[in-house]
Amino acid sequence: MDLNYSPEELAFRDEVRSWLRANLPAELREKVERYEHLSKDELLRWHRILAKKGWVAPAWPREWGGTGWNVVERYIFEEELGYAGSPPLMPFGLSMCGPVLLRFGSEAQKKRFLPRIYNGDDFWCQGYSEPGSGSDLASLKMSAVRLGEHYVVNGQKIWTTLAHYADWIFCLVRTDSSTGKRQEGISFLLVDMRTSGITVRPLILMDGAHEVNEVFFDDVKVPAENLVYEEGKGWTVAKYLLGYERMNTGRIGESKRQLASLKRYGEHLMGDARWRDRLSRLEVELMALEITNLRFLDRMRRTGEPPGADVSMLKIKGTEIQQGLTELMMDAADPVASDPLAVAIRKRYLSMRKTTIYAGSNEIQRNIISKMTLGL
């Protein structure tokens, strides 16, 4: 048993770390550290810096720009990004639509979309949830009716993150409402956001930020060539994405950085045993999660098997820890302080409640573990 990285892995980590130190623009890092919102240009600026280095989509096959790193190297890389305070890489193109196209897309679709995703030419968003279909995603209603060489799309998506920045949206749509199993009538469709009939309306969340949207589709004509995989097989595509190997689900690196800044920010409270106990318990949870994550990676590396429901465990613990850190940060701030950082910290507490809800609520993750791991 050896809990440490190998000398090669440590050298790799140091290489990533020193590259980040030299290439992560200070103004972007500082904005992230101050919990400020990043503009589309700022998000894309960082995306393109990584694309130029060849590190923006490590998990992709080499022919499409992947790095060929193994699971441990990819984990190290992603955690170092979080630890360094780099802006988030939007997952909708790089780790959602991209992998779907790589697995299910036609050659033409791959050639058309993948390089543009890689280079940050197209900004993607995800059209899954609908007003009546959240956790029960397979009940979705947005219809796509085939008319000649087009699908005509009608309906509504909701909680669409950064749809107001997006050039493209990938949607789950209902192409057949007569099937016995409702999963069978669903298809995976790529839609140009500039098509007429699409309306984006902001949904302002309780922190006051415009991050998510409602997207309305009114007789939107989508070329049939934008169908991914077969008509009626969209659920297969969606399920593949759920099991896609995302190494940084636990966001360990990001949480380690938050913990370090919490220790600085709350230094004046370290004499208070109640505060220290709360902080220590959270630190221990994070330590345990990091080792748990490494154990899963070690197993994946040896068996070559996908992580399965392990990802759900990382999501549950990772988000609980992120929320815990945010709450402690708010409690460390002077309750009457009104400086920009204190205000941003309070808003972040409000905003971070989303983490246990999005990307499959933590209750859905528990259902997955219950079914897949425990056989209940």
Added chain:
Amino acid sequence: MNFDYNEEQQLLADSVRRYLAKSYDFEARKKIVAGEGWSAAAWQQFVEMGLTGLPVGAEHGGFGGGAVDLMGVMEAFGDALVVEPYVPVVLAARALERGGKNGALLAAVVEGRAKLAFAHTEKGARYALDAVQTRAKKNVLSGEKKAVIGAPLAEYFMVSARGDDGIALYLVPRAATEVKPQRTIDERLAGDVVLREASAEPIGGGPALLEETLDFATALVCAEAVGAMQFACDTTLEYLKTRKQFGVPIGTFQALQHRIVDMVISLEQARSMACLAASKADGERDTRARARAISAAKIKIADAARHISQESVQLHGGMGMSEELKVSHSFRRLTVLAREYGDADHHLARYAAL
């Protein structure tokens, strides 16, 4: 990075598990507990498998192993809820060896001809390392040690006492003491040990050896707790699948599914920290870093043991309360392990102070 046991560790853990499954199942254990409270036959088997010599050097007939080498064994012991005082015996033996004393006794322990116990805790001291009132004057000890695990079986005690130069460990023959036997709530033999001007052999090593020994013990009980928690989770899952109410297995109810999922998550987190504790107990030269990691592990193990043991009883309903089911016994063991060598509060304070 590698989280597997090596081949030797795995073989040993497997053979211990095989033996316990065959000769130390729940029914066999019941008989042991109803009788003398320990099994000489089981102990002899542990000796023959080399367990008593595992953390002792080869010159005394042992294998020179560390906490990681003991992890698989401790997990198996936790799973079977072994009542024999294995941890105190090897703990005291290890301290004896590190103090460089009494090789003949050490060899006797390894060969199963003698047993030791570790007598440290005193009334009111709770888990504090330095709350030692037992006095040592020219190697003559006076004081009282409380709830010493395995005391009724021990031929010698490893005793912490305060001399003119501070706290140190001493070896005291049983004949020089008075032992008041008792049973712990998790059915182990224990006893208060009264020292009235008892002649002792100084072991040396001072408080550093005491602290290092207790850290090693903490790493072992972390692994033991993981074994007991694994059992509690497994048996509860089995119960959810077989117990029917309202015409269906109760495991079909989401309220219960989510609770067992949380138990399993606690177990995985605890297992990770048990790995950390064992590897730091063996490999960390910086005593502060070692202590910090081991306290962190015990915080998590104590929290998880409480969570899993309480839920395992609750999800069994009335049956969980019954003496008849092993789960009520794993509950008792986990309740004790959560506190043994320091509860969560103690280790939180120690962790934050380091």
